[in-house]
Amino acid sequence: MDGPQASDPEAGFVGSYLLYLLASVSERASAEFHAHARNQGVRMPEWRVLACLHDGDGAMITRLAQFALMEQSRLTKIVDQMAARGLVTRRADPRDGRRVRVHLTAAGRRLAAQLTADARAHEARILDRLDPDDAARIKPILKKLLAGLKEGAE
């Protein structure tokens, strides 16, 4: 009398809808790590920027926005805040004055390195909760899904 989901969350449409599963797994997994990041004073959007810059310092705003999964105008504001906090600096691209290249400061680099290491450890803990078989399959499948989705978006 409470609907299908009251007794069994897997029943009904939502409980086995691919997009719900993806969103809720992503949310929960991220929430675990973001709780840790917040203790370092870093929120999700900022952590994403740090991680991207850790991979490749001096990225331009637009590319960071693509990787950090947010809109350009939002990223601009996040970079502003991070710059104000001394985690990154903005530099004009000498070759193309329209571009702004974002660089980690020494403090930003330390934080990024630390959090990236923590993220690897956290990922390992999550994968450990799966059978080795599944653990080995999940990333390749997600990459294929992503490739398929990018195609569709072209």
Place this chain on the structure above:
Amino acid sequence: MDGPQASDPEAGFVGSYLLYLLASVSERASAEFHAHARNQGVRMPEWRVLACLHDGDGAMITRLAQFALMEQSRLTKIVDQMAARGLVTRRADPRDGRRVRVHLTAAGRRLAAQLTADARAHEARILDRLDPDDAARIKPILKKLLAGLKEGAE
């Protein structure tokens, strides 16, 4: 000179970080469907509420918030807006005056049924882009991951 990700997005840490893959697959897949939903005048949070109520009408605010992956206070406001638009109604629970049960109106029910059908079709198209093997594995793996994550959160 542009960092690892410039030439190959899969290189570097981020490109094969589980939480990034999950988030970006979820984002992109959802974006595809949400573009459709928006054409019907429904945004992501509202669509999630509609889908939950389609599965089990008369859910309470707290449960809807859990399923729709958002905070209670946010859900309260979304239900307000949806009620103002005539998609749902609020009713006090006769047994427990603290609870608010949210019900679909006739218009809400039509919209929920339509969008849910569209969502099933969309999901099928996404899974079709994978090998049948992978397509068969993805949901079970996500469900196991979710189960593991829920455990950790207890």
Place this chain on the structure above:
DNA sequence: CCGTTTAATATGAAATTTCATATAAAGCGG
């Protein structure tokens, strides 16, 4: 070199989201 188009980033107002807290109803021990 000029005018036009495109690309990269910034900005501001409006809307949403978060955070902390308020309200109000149950539940519970005595």
Place this chain on the structure above:
DNA sequence: CCGCTTTATATGAAATTTCATATTAAACGG
């Protein structure tokens, strides 16, 4: 029944996010 604790939802101010548009630089055709 009374006070105390817990549960469910609401509310309001502050912060963030979105959306549309502005700004500035490059690119390009003539």
